[in-house]
Amino acid sequence: MYLQRMLDNEIPTYEEVDPKRVILIPRQYSQEESLFDEDLKNLKTRFADLGIAMLNKTPYKIEMSLVEISQICPRNRQRIDSYDRLRRYLLTKGVELIVYSQKTKKI
Numbered sequence: 001m002y003l004q005r006m007l008d009n010e011i012p013t014y015e016e017v018d019p020k021r022v023i024l025i026p027r028q029y030s031q032e033e034s035l036f037d038e039d040l041k042n043l044k045t046r047f048a049d050l051g052i053a054m055l056n057k058t059p060y061k062i063e064m065s066l067v068e069i070s071q072i073c074p075r076n077r078q079r080i081d082s083y084d085r086l087r088r089y090l091l092t093k094g095v096e097l098i099v100y101s102q103k104t105k106k107i
Contacts, residue, residue, distance in 0.1 A: 035085075036086055036089055038073075039072075039073040039086055042072045042073055043062070043072060043073070046072055047062060050062075050095065053094060053095060054093045054094065054095060056094075057093065057094040058094060059094055059096070060094060060095045060096070061095075061096045061098070062090075062095065062096070062097050062098065063098040063100070064098075064099060064100075065099070065100055065101070065102075066078065066079075066080055066099055066100065066101045066102075069083060069099055073086065080099050080100075080101055083097070083099050087099070
C-alpha cells in the first residue's frame with residue numbers, strides 16, 4: 001500500500017513514514033535547471049550581477065565568443081549550436097546570451 005501511494009505521487013504523512021526508511025523528496029527546481037547548474041555557477045562567477053538579474057528577471061545581455069564560452073562552460077563539441085539549450089533557458093530568465101564564432105556567425 002505504501003509503495004503504491006508513492007507510485008501514485010502521493011506524499012505520505014509523518015505518521016506513515018517508517019523512521020528506518022529513506023524517503024527521496026523531489027527537488028524544488030526544474031530538470032533543466034539541474035542540467036545547467038555548473039554552467040550557471042561558472043557564468044555567475046564571471047558576471048557578478050547575473051544572479052541578481054536572473055532573480056529579478058531584469059533584461060541582461062551577455063555577448064561572448066565561442067572560445068570564451070567554451071572555457072567557461074565546456075562541452076563535448078566546440079560549436080555554437082552546443083549552447084542553444086543554455087541560451088533558450090537563459091532567455092526564460094531574462095538573460096540574452098549571444099555567442100559568436102570567428103566566422104561572425106551569431107545565435
